[in-house]
Amino acid sequence: MSNSPVKTALCSFGMSGKVFHAPFLNLLDEFILLGSWERSTKTIQQHYPGVRSYNTYDELLADDEVELVIVNTPNITHYDFAKKALLAGKHVMIEKPFSVTSAEGNELIALAKQNDKKLTAYQNRRWDSDFLTVKDVLQKKLLGNVVEAEIHFDRFVETLSYKAHKEEAVLGTGLVYDLGSHIIDQALQLFGTPKAVFGDIRIVRPISRVDDYFEIIFYYPQLRVRVKSTLVARENEAGYIFHGTKGSFLKPKTNIQEEGLAAGKLPIGADWGKESESSWGLLHTEKNGAIIRERIPSVQGNYTQLFKQLYQAIRHGANVPVLPEDAVQVIKVIEAAFESNKLGKVINLY
16 A cells, blocks of 8 residues: 555644644645645645645545545534535545534445545544543553543633634534533543433523533443533633542643644654643552552653554554544534433433
8 A cells, every 4th residue: 555645635724723733734744734725814825835725615625636634614514524525535534523413423424434435533632641641540440440530621711712603502512512522532432432421501601602511421330420611610620530449540631732732832852742740640549458649640642643543544444543433422422411401301322
């Protein structure tokens, strides 16, 4: 099979394109950043001279050199744009949320198989230092049997987003689809699909028209997991709180890769994605018959691995970094959480 770089185009060059995608596509030998669809403001060539600025999506899809399309546009458009790209013979990576309904997601999966194209979701938080650290602690069974867990993604935001589409009360907007897509995915990765969920979804800021607070409880036979997010947390709690039969692990939520990328740093160097000691998690458990309480060095994060795995999938037939079926499962949980919130009862998933 070919080892040539994968020629890639973005569906937009806003914050997502500038911060989360273009730096990796430009740096990695495995990819070539061909360009981006830019509707009005034309800025990509100022950052990456020589790349293409497509005036329309049809123009992008008509470019025979484009092999991979990254759909990083408003949530409500993900299904339509991904479907068009697959029908045009392109591989596709979709920003979270994968789709706004599970039915749309399943249709995209079927379409990708029919057209023999790779389809994945950009669930980059799987490669964050904090999540990788929690995953490592659980895999080493340092807590015994986990019986209770919480995953938070809290912020303090007093104003509405400058992106008007994020504040419109339409399907796919709001905090559950936004930050919820990340921590729901993390819970599913750590513990699998729960038997049932209960959702409490609210608007707590007077200025907001879309949900800006949620708590979703995952019900497992011997475990309860809460995923929670709010935009009125000036003082954030620990992002990860895990209690087991032998001990507990508490880990701050960090965001060092996004902060670095937003500040214009390149994702290179030995310290990229490495947390400072102040962000290390606290492990209080029993080990070898002794009670220990100590800070655990964090596992280094790196979004680069997501792109490298995607390259291996496209060029060498490996699994995509995020299975589309996993991405659809996130949407199924979101749908059940909204149904639970509406009816005021627990909703079974199977």
